[in-house]
Amino acid sequence: MPKLTPESWMARALTLARRGLYTTDPNPRVGCVLVKNRRLVGEGFHVRAGEPHAEIHALRAAGDDASGATAYVTLEPCSHQGRTGPCARALIEAGVKKVVAAMQDPNPQVGGRGFAMLREAGVEVECGLLEKEARALNPGFIARMSRGRPYVRLKMAMSLDGRTAMRSGESQWITGPSARTEVQRLRARSSAVISGVESIIFDNSRLTVRAEQLQLEDAKAIARRQPLRVVVDSRLRLPLAAACLREPGRTLVATCSREGKRRQRLEAAGAEVLVLRSGDEGRVDLDALLAYLAGEEQVNEVLLETGATLAGAMLDAGLVDEIQLFMAPTLLGGNARPLFALPGLERMAQQRPLDIDDIRAIGRDWRIIARPAAI
Ligand code: AOF
Ligand code: ZN
Numbered sequence: 001m002p003k004l005t006p007e008s009w010m011a012r013a014l015t016l017a018r019r020g021l022y023t024t025d026p027n028p029r030v031g032c033v034l035v036k037n038r039r040l041v042g043e044g045f046h047v048r049a050g051e052p053h054a055e056i057h058a059l060r061a062a063g064d065d066a067s068g069a070t071a072y073v074t075l076e077p078c079s080h081q082g083r084t085g086p087c088a089r090a091l092i093e094a095g096v097k098k099v100v101a102a103m104q105d106p107n108p109q110v111g112g113r114g115f116a117m118l119r120e121a122g123v124e125v126e127c128g129l130l131e132k133e134a135r136a137l138n139p140g141f142i143a144r145m146s147r148g149r150p151y152v153r154l155k156m157a158m159s160l161d162g163r164t165a166m167r168s169g170e171s172q173w174i175t176g177p178s179a180r181t182e183v184q185r186l187r188a189r190s191s192a193v194i195s196g197v198e199s200i201i202f203d204n205s206r207l208t209v210r211a212e213q214l215q216l217e218d219a220k221a222i223a224r225r226q227p228l229r230v231v232v233d234s235r236l237r238l239p240l241a242a243a244c245l246r247e248p249g250r251t252l253v254a255t256c257s258r259e260g261k262r263r264q265r266l267e268a269a270g271a272e273v274l275v276l277r278s279g280d281e282g283r284v285d286l287d288a289l290l291a292y293l294a295g296e297e298q299v300n301e302v303l304l305e306t307g308a309t310l311a312g313a314m315l316d317a318g319l320v321d322e323i324q325l326f327m328a329p330t331l332l333g334g335n336a337r338p339l340f341a342l343p344g345l346e347r348m349a350q351q352r353p354l355d356i357d358d359i360r361a362i363g364r365d366w367r368i369i370a371r372p373a374a375i
Contacts, residue, residue, distance in 0.1 A: 004038050009072040010102060010130045016045040016054070017074045017137055022188045023048050025225070026298035028141040032058040034069045034096070041065035053078065055087040059094050067095030074134045076105040076127065079113035088117040098124040102134030106145035139321070140191065140300025149290040152319055154304040154311060155186055156339055157326045163336035164308065169202040178363025179326045183305075184213045186324065190227045191299040194289075196310035197233035200242055207305070208247045228297060230254055231271075232310055234283045236262040238271065245270040252297075254289050256282065286317050312341040315352065315372070323354065325368040 016031030024030075024046050032054035034042040042065065044057020052060075055077055059066050071077075077087035077099060091099060099118055104127060105111060115125050135142060139151040157174045158164045165171035173180070187193055188209045195207060207229040226249030231238055236257045244251050253271045256278035257263075263273045274292065279285035293299035304314060314320050325339075342352070353373040360367055 013072045028138040030054040030075045033072045034062045036069040050083045070098040074102045077114045080109045088114040092121040100126045144294045149294045150299045150302045152302045153322045155324045159332040163332035165337040175326045175328045175365045176363045179365040190301045190303040192228040193303045194230040196306040199307045240269040308341040323370045327366040
């Protein structure tokens with residue numbers, strides 16, 4: 001019997017919210033538990049955008065028992081009429097007497113108005129319980145709503161001697177099957193996967209989620225939603241025969257080339273071409289690309305899977321929020337390629353410190369989760 005504390009109810013709501021990890025995009029993952037007389041009377045989570053929010057599922061499950069209950073929700077109940085009705089109104093109408101939320105909704109359409117609506121109707125409101133855990137569930141949604149850009153997770157595979165590909169570019173495979181399954185999960189939870197054209201030219205990677213590699217119960221449902229594939233390709237060098245152009249889902253080629261002919265050919269081969277202003281040295285302006293993805297494509301989480309040049313440029317521009325580094329028990333030697341090209345880095349004073357959040361074994365490899373240290 002778990003302890004019936006407010007924390008344990010919110011923890012249950014967080015567990016429910018996690019069940020939407022792969023499906024709610026572009027909406028946040030949200031869970032809700034209704035408790036009355038120390039008993040759980042209804043629970044639910046948001047499954048898919050366009051479908052009912054977590055609170056509505058929980059209210060339906062509780063029926064008449066919702067009256068007088070306390071709602072534990074991982075996000076502030078909404079106050080707006082979007083694809084579905086305002087949850088704050090539904091909670092009021094069901095007679096819920098108290099709402100405990102983990103965090104305020106960063107969506108400017110809501111942003112505190114849900115709480116105000118509840119309070120005005122006489123519902124007691126508390127906010128901030130297990131907030132850190134709730135925020136960790138939706139880093140992309142929060143980044144998009146509050147900073148106008150996605151949350152960028154950089155995934156890399158390296159040898160024990162810190163090398164990521166042979167000098168030729170050959171890199172398949174450094175890590176084992178368990179690590180590669182983990183990468184499939186990272187793709188599946190992301191709204192978009194970004195890669196540089198060099199990596200695509202060399203690996204001919206498909207950048208897709210493969211249900212058979214996911215090893216999850218609902219792998220089929222997940223694989224139906226492919227992340228948007230984004231190829232950073234300043235000069236439109238993507239081969240027309242690239243495998244990623246023939247996969248289900250969309251491939252967006254981000255360029256600053258204005259070559260009309262090449263663009264038309266790529267479009268005929270299945271790509272969508274996005275012409276952006278150029279940043280440093282005639283390369284795609286990465287800030288502008290991320291702003292476009294958040295603003296026009298509602299991209300929450302990005303998985304960056306690329307080589308040393310683009311990885312270094314993204315890091316240099318301060319656009320990497322998290323690094324997931326898979327380290328394999330192998331040596332590739334001094335001729336092999338490093339993880340990051342950081343050309344301006346010459347002195348120890350210029351080193352890039354990281355904070356490590358987690359290290360664990362994944363099969364025969366090690367996964368290190370780190371983030372650039374706040375300076
Ligand atoms: C909630 N409970 O379970 C979720 C909420 O387009 P709609 O109608 O689905 O609205 C999406 C917005 O609603 C989303 O941007 C976020 O602000 C909020 N999500 N709110 O009360 C939920 N998923
Ligand atoms: Zn809602």
